[in-house]
Amino acid sequence: MNMNRRAFLKTAGAGLMASAFPVSLVKIAFGGDGPAQDFTFGYISDAHIQHIGGNAFVRNWDKGLIRAVREANLLTPQPDFFMFGGDLAQLGMKEELDHGLEIMSGLRGKVYYVIGEHDYYLDLGEYWQSKIGPLRYSFDHKGIHFVTLNSILTYDSWIHKKWGSPMDRMLAMARLDNPNGSPFMVGEEQLTWLKKDLEKVSRSTPVVVFSHSPIQKIFKPWNFWTQDAEKIQALLKPFEQATVIYGHVHQIEYNQIGNITFHAVMATAWPWPYPESYSQAASCLPKLTVHMNRADPFFERDATGWQFINVHNGKVGMHYQLPDNKNRTVVFNSKVGKPQDVDYQDYNSRIPPQTHF
Amino acid sequence: MRKSRKVFGVSFVVLMVSVLVAISFSIQAGEFTQEDLKRWDKEFMTVVMKGEKLFHSALGKNKVSCDQCHPNAANTHPETYPKFQQQIGRVVALFEMVNWCIQNPLEGDPLPPEDPKMTALLSYMTYERRGVPLAPGKH
Numbered sequence: 001m002n003m004n005r006r007a008f009l010k011t012a013g014a015g016l017m018a019s020a021f022p023v024s025l026v027k028i029a030f031g032g033d034g035p036a037q038d039f040t041f042g043y044i045s046d047a048h049i050q051h052i053g054g055n056a057f058v059r060n061w062d063k064g065l066i067r068a069v070r071e072a073n074l075l076t077p078q079p080d081f082f083m084f085g086g087d088l089a090q091l092g093m094k095e096e097l098d099h100g101l102e103i104m105s106g107l108r109g110k111v112y113y114v115i116g117e118h119d120y121y122l123d124l125g126e127y128w129q130s131k132i133g134p135l136r137y138s139f140d141h142k143g144i145h146f147v148t149l150n151s152i153l154t155y156d157s158w159i160h161k162k163w164g165s166p167m168d169r170m171l172a173m174a175r176l177d178n179p180n181g182s183p184f185m186v187g188e189e190q191l192t193w194l195k196k197d198l199e200k201v202s203r204s205t206p207v208v209v210f211s212h213s214p215i216q217k218i219f220k221p222w223n224f225w226t227q228d229a230e231k232i233q234a235l236l237k238p239f240e241q242a243t244v245i246y247g248h249v250h251q252i253e254y255n256q257i258g259n260i261t262f263h264a265v266m267a268t269a270w271p272w273p274y275p276e277s278y279s280q281a282a283s284c285l286p287k288l289t290v291h292m293n294r295a296d297p298f299f300e301r302d303a304t305g306w307q308f309i310n311v312h313n314g315k316v317g318m319h320y321q322l323p324d325n326k327n328r329t330v331v332f333n334s335k336v337g338k339p340q341d342v343d344y345q346d347y348n349s350r351i352p353p354q355t356h357f
Numbered sequence: 358m359r360k361s362r363k364v365f366g367v368s369f370v371v372l373m374v375s376v377l378v379a380i381s382f383s384i385q386a387g388e389f390t391q392e393d394l395k396r397w398d399k400e401f402m403t404v405v406m407k408g409e410k411l412f413h414s415a416l417g418k419n420k421v422s423c424d425q426c427h428p429n430a431a432n433t434h435p436e437t438y439p440k441f442q443q444q445i446g447r448v449v450a451l452f453e454m455v456n457w458c459i460q461n462p463l464e465g466d467p468l469p470p471e472d473p474k475m476t477a478l479l480s481y482m483t484y485e486r487r488g489v490p491l492a493p494g495k496h
Contacts, residue, residue: 050420058419060462175413177428222428270425273432279489280429297426297462298444357434 037142038313042072042109044306045085045247046267048118049100051093060300061090062103064268068306069106071321075308080141082107085247085265086116086152086212092170094127101131112139116212116247117152117184117223122170124159125150136190138197144208144311145201147194151186151211151226151246158182176222176272183220184213185227194235206241206314214246216255216262219275219283224249236260241314251303252320254330255286256338262286263318263330263339271295271303274356290341292320292328293353299324401480404473408481411474417465423458423478430485437495451479 047065050058072082084104089096097119104111113132115125125135135150153159154173163169172178186194201207209215215232218224226232236242242260250272253264274291275283295303301323310317310331317331318339329342344350412423412430427433438451445457452475456467468475 052418052420058421060421175424177424272426272428277431278429279486295432296444297458300462356432 038311039142040075040077040079040308040310042075042079042082042107042306042308043085043245043265044068044072044082044104044107044268045114045265046087046116046250046269047084047100047103048087048090048267048269049096049103050090051095051099057096057099058090061269062099064270064301064304065100065103066106067301067323068268068321069103072306072308073106073108078109079308081110081112083210083245084111084113085210085245086114087118087247087267087269088113088116089119091167091174092119092122092127097127097131112146112148112210114148114210114212114247115150115152117173118170120150120152121159121173122166136193142311144206144314145198146208146210147197148210149186149194149232150190151213151215152184152248153187153190154182154185154227181223183225183227184223186232187228191228191231191235194232198235198239201239203238204240206243206311207236207239208311208316209236209242209244211244211246212248214249214253214262214264215244216257216286218249218253218285219281221278221281222272222275224275233257233260243316245309245316252292252328252330253286253289254318254339255288261316261332261339263316265307265318266292266303266305266320266322268304268306277356288338288340290344290350291354291356292322293325293351294356296324404477405480405484407473408477408479408484411478412481415463416459417463419464421463423463426462430482433482433486434495435479435483435486436489437492440494440496443496451482455479455482 044065048061049065050061052058072079088100088104113128115128115135119125119128129135136148138145138147140146159169161169163172172180173182175181198207209232211226213226214224215226215229217226217229236244237258237260239259244260244262245265246262247265247267249264250267250270251264251274252266253262255262271292275281275285292303302325303322305320305322307321308319310319315332315334316339318329320328320330322328328344330339331342332338333340344354412427414422416422423430433451433454435451438454439448441447442449442454445453450470452468452470455475455478459465460467468478
């Protein structure tokens with residue numbers, strides 16, 4: 001390769017990256033110093049890699065994850081670590097998990113994984129644990145205590161029903177609107193584990209919980225629901241600052257319950273409607289949430305995305321990266337004690353695409 | 358004389374057949390019973406359930422099903438059709454949008470509008486949206 005061609009490729013590549021990735025890493029300053037340090041981590045979730053047959057996977061979902069990984073690698077400075085928020089596979093198949101992990105291996109940095117129901121219900125987490133790691137764990141980083149929960153468990157009686165096959169059980173849980181589904185929960189054993197884990201943490205240490213299900217009760221028909229939400233919230237109540245980051249819902253949601261801030265992350269695969277779009281059941285979507293723009297299905301990646309999260313003084317600032325659309329930023333406003341969208345929280349700032357019905 | 362007798366004969370037969378037909382049905386047009394209503398509703402709900410099954414199955418070549426993006430057919434907005442479908446650039450009926458989805462995200466072949474499968478899909482989608490006022494043309 002001659003010098004000219006090499007130089008051309010170098011500058012052309014850089015130029016393409018600069019123009020294709022219009023994100024600047026913004027350091028949000030709220031003023032005041034705290035014991036915890038500022039840092040950033042990336043969050044990619046709900047890839048739903050779906051196997052068709054042989055070597056074929058649904059191209060649409062593959063592209064979503066590939067794009068998120070590519071863009072996340074362009075973050076400058078490099079984030080401290082990445083999270084994967086659950087539902088790497090669509091039907092928990094080895095092929096899907098392997099293909100998803102192959103794409104995720106492109107991420108430059110340490111990746112922690114949260115399990116989703118689509119990953120779990122085929123083999124009850126066996127392959128996940130062998131290839132990825134434990135289903136629940138905690139770690140400390142720069143003054144923050146992080147806990148990852150397996151929050152997509154359900155009643156033992158449902159898990160161990162007389163299913164025709166493990167795939168029957170997986171399909172039953174995979175179907176979001178299954179009238180014969182079963183609500184998510186962490187379960188008593190995990191609650192005991194969580195209580196023990198948090199006992200060692202001082203009340204002034206900010207706690208961040210990673211979960212697939214919302215640790216709230218938002219909409220039961222689609223399992224936007226954690227059955228033992230109140231019990232988990234009670235364990236987080238004694239802390240000065242607590243944040244829950246969850247996947248599963250494939251849409252922008254955020255909430256404040258007492259001292260706990262809740263943030264949903266988007267899916268790289270596809271968006272889900274807001275619960276109010278189903279006219280036959282009542283929705284408890286947090287009133288605080290400013291909806292994401294309605295998805296235009298003619299743009300494959302619309303209403304999908306990934307996020308990077310600033311941690312400042314133990315509080316979380318969510319930066320949603322939306323291909324084909326304007327990015328959204330939701331940060332904790334200490335003056336009002338709640339997370340707020342920096343552009344649209346005021347009712348007068350809302351725009352028509354945020355109207356869902 | 359012979360021709361008119363033939364005509365009279367044919368008309369008489371037609372008249373007698375119609376009377377017999379009317380008698381055999383033993384109802385008059387416009388009358389239906391509670392039993393009829395139950396029976397017709399059952400027919401409709403059978404098609405709705407067929408539609409529910411189709412909506413939750415792979416209609417194309419890539420195993421993707423409608424409910425993956427539209428749980429309970431939410432966000433399909435049947436009450437707003439026909440409407441100017443901005444992305445297609447003209448006014449369309451709901452079945453055209455269903456076919457767009459089958460062809461694109463589901464990578465399948467479109468269904469003719471009168472296909473029983475299309476009728477079933479539309480029945481299910483509309484049933485899940487029952488009670489919502491019509492709003493044709495709404496974006």
